[in-house]
Amino acid sequence: MIIDKLYEEALRSPICVGLDFREHLLPEYLLESSASLEEKIVTYNRKIVDATKDIVACYKLQIACYEALGLEGLRAYCRSVQYIRENKKIVIGDVKRGDIEITAEFYARAHFSGDFEVDFVTMSPYLGEDSISPYYKYLETGEKGIFVLIHTSNKSSRDFQELSIEDQPLYMKVAEKVNQWGESFISSSGLSLIGGVAGLTFPEDMKKIWEACPNAFFLIPGYGIQGGKSIDLTPLLEGKKRFIINSSRDIIGAHKGVKEDHNFAECAREKVQIMKEDILKWQK
Amino acid sequence: MIIDKLYEEALRSPICVGLDFREHLLPEYLLESSASLEEKIVTYNRKIVDATKDIVACYKLQIACYEALGLEGLRAYCRSVQYIRENKKIVIGDVKRGDIEITAEFYARAHFSGDFEVDFVTMSPYLGEDSISPYYKYLETGEKGIFVLIHTSNKSSRDFQELSIEDQPLYMKVAEKVNQWGESFISSSGLSLIGGVAGLTFPEDMKKIWEACPNAFFLIPGYGIQGGKSIDLTPLLEGKKRFIINSSRDIIGAHKGVKEDHNFAECAREKVQIMKEDILKWQK
Numbered sequence: 001m002i003i004d005k006l007y008e009e010a011l012r013s014p015i016c017v018g019l020d021f022r023e024h025l026l027p028e029y030l031l032e033s034s035a036s037l038e039e040k041i042v043t044y045n046r047k048i049v050d051a052t053k054d055i056v057a058c059y060k061l062q063i064a065c066y067e068a069l070g071l072e073g074l075r076a077y078c079r080s081v082q083y084i085r086e087n088k089k090i091v092i093g094d095v096k097r098g099d100i101e102i103t104a105e106f107y108a109r110a111h112f113s114g115d116f117e118v119d120f121v122t123m124s125p126y127l128g129e130d131s132i133s134p135y136y137k138y139l140e141t142g143e144k145g146i147f148v149l150i151h152t153s154n155k156s157s158r159d160f161q162e163l164s165i166e167d168q169p170l171y172m173k174v175a176e177k178v179n180q181w182g183e184s185f186i187s188s189s190g191l192s193l194i195g196g197v198a199g200l201t202f203p204e205d206m207k208k209i210w211e212a213c214p215n216a217f218f219l220i221p222g223y224g225i226q227g228g229k230s231i232d233l234t235p236l237l238e239g240k241k242r243f244i245i246n247s248s249r250d251i252i253g254a255h256k257g258v259k260e261d262h263n264f265a266e267c268a269r270e271k272v273q274i275m276k277e278d279i280l281k282w283q284k
Numbered sequence: 285m286i287i288d289k290l291y292e293e294a295l296r297s298p299i300c301v302g303l304d305f306r307e308h309l310l311p312e313y314l315l316e317s318s319a320s321l322e323e324k325i326v327t328y329n330r331k332i333v334d335a336t337k338d339i340v341a342c343y344k345l346q347i348a349c350y351e352a353l354g355l356e357g358l359r360a361y362c363r364s365v366q367y368i369r370e371n372k373k374i375v376i377g378d379v380k381r382g383d384i385e386i387t388a389e390f391y392a393r394a395h396f397s398g399d400f401e402v403d404f405v406t407m408s409p410y411l412g413e414d415s416i417s418p419y420y421k422y423l424e425t426g427e428k429g430i431f432v433l434i435h436t437s438n439k440s441s442r443d444f445q446e447l448s449i450e451d452q453p454l455y456m457k458v459a460e461k462v463n464q465w466g467e468s469f470i471s472s473s474g475l476s477l478i479g480g481v482a483g484l485t486f487p488e489d490m491k492k493i494w495e496a497c498p499n500a501f502f503l504i505p506g507y508g509i510q511g512g513k514s515i516d517l518t519p520l521l522e523g524k525k526r527f528i529i530n531s532s533r534d535i536i537g538a539h540k541g542v543k544e545d546h547n548f549a550e551c552a553r554e555k556v557q558i559m560k561e562d563i564l565k566w567q568k
Contacts, residue, residue, distance in 0.1 A: 020387075023503025064390035070399030071359060078355065099348060099380050099409055103304075106348035115354030124382055125409040126433065149410060154384040156412025160442060163457060165447045170454065173447060271447040 001142040001187035009057040010244050018248025019045050019061040025253050041076035046083050051265035052272050057244045058090035078115045090119045098124030106135040112138040122143045125174050130235040139185050143194040147176045149236040150209050153199025153222030179213040191217050200228025224250040232281040285426040293341040299556050302532025303329050304346040311545040323513050326453030330367050336556050341528045358526035362399045374403045382408030382415050385456040387562045396422040397424035404429045410460050423469045429477040432462045434493050435515035437483025439526040461499040475501050484512025502527040508534040518566040
C-alpha cells in the first residue's frame with residue numbers, strides 16, 4: 001500500500017518538500033531567460049527534485065500557487081507532479097477540497113486520475129463524511145491516500161477548530177472521525193490510508209491529536225518560517241515514526257540573498273540536510 | 285457594488301443556474317460530433333446561457349465538474365465563465381477553497397483575476413478568518429464578493445456543522461462570524477459583499493441562519509433533486525429578497541429522456557420558468 005511506502009521513506013527522512021512555487025524565488029538566470037513561465041516553473045521544480053530526491057520522504061505541491069497563475073500555472077503543476085511520479089517519489093496534492101458527495105466524486109476523479117494525478121490529497125472536513133467517502137474507491141486499490149485537516153497551523157484555526165464541544169475542541173471531534181473512517185483502510189504495517197494534518201505551531205494540540213489517531217500517518221506543516229520548532233516533535237519520535245514534516249519556503253527559497261543564486265537546488269539540498277538533522281537530533 | 289447588482293437581478297428572478305457540466309448530459313448531436321470535449325462543453329454552456337440569461341439572476345459553475353476533466357475541462361471552465369461575463373451576467377465560481385493566509389492570497393488571485401476570474405466565489409470556513417481576509421482587498425473594490433459555507437445541503441453536514449457549542453450548533457457560530465466579517469463591506473442597499481451558503485434541505489436551520497445574518501445575501505443550494513422544497517422559502521420571501529436559489533441538474537439536464545434532445549437549451553429555459561413560478565407562488 002502507498003502508505004507503507006511513505007512510512008518507509010519517512011523512516012529514512014521525515015522531510016516533505018513543499019514545492020509551493022512563487023515567482024520571486026526564481027534565480028536571476030531563469031527569471032531573465034526567454035522561456036515561458038510554464039517552462040521556468042517546471043525547470044525550477046525539476047532541479048529541486050533532482051537535488052533532493054535521495055534525502056526526502058516526498059513532495060507536496062500547494063495547488064493554489066499554480067492556480068493563481070491560471071491555466072499556464074496549472075500546466076506547470078501537472079508537469080511537476082508527473083516528473084515526481086516518474087522519479088518514483090511520492091507526491092501530495094495539497095488541494096484541501098471539500099464538497100458534497102456528488103461533487104467530491106468529481107474532485108476525487110480530478111486528483112486521483114488524469115492530468116492532476118497525485119498519490120495523496122489533502123481534504124477539508126467541514127462537510128463531513130460524505131465529502132470524504134467518494135475517495136474510498138481509490139483508497140481500496142491501495143495506491144492512493146488522503147490527509148484530512150484536523151488542526152491547521154494558522155492563527156485563525158482558533159476561530160472554529162478550537163471551539164469547545166462536550167469539553168473537547170472541535171478538532172478532537174474531527175480527529176475521532178478521521179481515526180474511525182481510517183479503520184477500514186489499514187495496511188500491513190498498521191497505518192491507515194486516511195491520515196491527518198496537524199500543525200506544529202500548536203504542539204500540545206498536535207500531541208493530543210496524535211494520540212487520538214493511533215493508526216493515522218500525519219502530515220505536519222508549520223515548521224520553520226511559520227514558527228513550529230523541532231523540539232516539539234520529540235514525543236512523535238519516541239514511538240512509530242508515522243509522520244512527515246513539510247517545509248516549503250525555508251527549502252525552496254534557501255538561495256534567496258545568496259549571491260550565486262543559480263545554485264538554488266544545492267541550497268535547497270543543504271537546507272533539507274540541516275532540517276533533517278534539526279529534527280532527528282531529538283530522537284533518542 | 286456587485287452585491288447590489290445581484291440583488292436587483294434576484295428581485296426579477298431568484299434563480300441561479302448551476303452549470304455543473306456532466307458528459308452524459310450532452311445531447312446526442314453534440315456527443316457524436318467530432319469537436320473536442322472542450323468545444324462541446326463550451327457550446328453546451330453557451331447555448332444554455334443564451335436561452336436563459338433574461339430570466340435568471342446569475343450562473344454558478346461547480347469547478348470540480350471541470351477539474352475532473354483535467355486541463356481541457358478547466359479551459360472550458362475559463363471560456364464559459366468569460367462568456368457569462370461578456371454577456372453582463374454575474375457568475376459565481378463554486379470553488380469552496382479554504383487555506384491558510386498566505387495560500388488564500390493565491391486562491392483569491394486565482395479566482396478574482398486572470399483566466400479563472402469570476403464575480404463571486406464560495407469559501408469553506410474551517411480555517412477561520414485569516415483564510416477569508418486575503419479576499420478583502422478585492423471586496424474593497426466593490427466588484428467582487430464571497431459566499432461562505434455556513435450550513436451545507438448534504439446529509440453529512442451533521443457530522444460537524446451540527447455539533448453543539450454553548451447550546452448552539454457550530455453552523456450558528458459560523459453564521460455569527462460571517463455576519464461580523466461582513467459588517468465592513470455593506471453596500472448602499474444594506475447588503476454585504478460577504479454572503480452565506482445555507483442549504484434548503486434543512487429549512488429550520490436555514491431560517492435561523494437567515495435571521496442571524498441580517499445583512500447577508502444568501503446562496504441557497506439543495507432545491508429540487510437534492511430534496512429542498514419551495515414552500516420552505518416562504519419566510520424568506522416575506523422581507524427583503526436577499527437570496528438566490530441554485531439548481532443545476534434539474535435545469536441543465538431538463539432535456540434528458542426528451543426525444544428531441546437537441547432542444548436542450550429550450551428545455552432548460554422551460555425548467556427555469558417552472559422553477560421561478562414554483563418559488564414565487566409563495567410570495568404574498
